[in-house]
Amino acid sequence: DTGVSQDPRHKITKRGQNVTFRCDPISEHNRLYWYRQTLGQGPEFLTYFQNEAQLEKSRLLSDRFSAERPKGSFSTLEIQRTEQGDSAMYLCASSSQGRDQETQYFGPGTRLLVL
């Protein structure tokens, strides 16, 4: 068990560019979550997958954001036409459907800076 991994760890981009982040959950976990954390705040929920199905999306997830989880394994979060307000830490978490289903395990995050 290597934990949840995210790539890249840091991303600097110019306003208007597109960026894509990847999350690899713990291998046996069928649930995957994306959160966004801005400076001085707690993480805020963005979206949730069970296997490959995206079951819930926050109103924070504007039309410029899209998330996928093909084949129910890794997930990608794409932000199109980035804005300075998108600068944040993007966190991925996963959980199982079994005994420990209450617990979400978080990755190290991808820190995005939009110039």
Added chain:
Amino acid sequence: GDSVTQMEGPVTLSEEAFLTINCTYTATGYPSLFWYVQYPGEGLQLLLKATKADDKGSNKGFEATYRKETTSFHLEKGSVQVSDSAVYFCALRGSGGSNYKLTFGKGTLLTVNP
């Protein structure tokens, strides 16, 4: 909607001092409650949890009791160490079969001085 309010920081203590970080919540039904910790440069780690009223979660000397009557889940530790310096987040997961997201408080920065 669900919300979590936790004590504003930063909190600065001397080693071996007693720690309390207050957390209260608003939610319908019977949420599950969590404390997560974020050490400098690292991701969020689950510290402890409680899934029903009067449950006590504990780990690494930290404790928190799920108090439904006061809608609280205060974090305590009897004797803090320098290595406990981190940001602590209180969170809840709402009740109901399809509610899986976590709602977090803003976090409390704890600094423990030797």
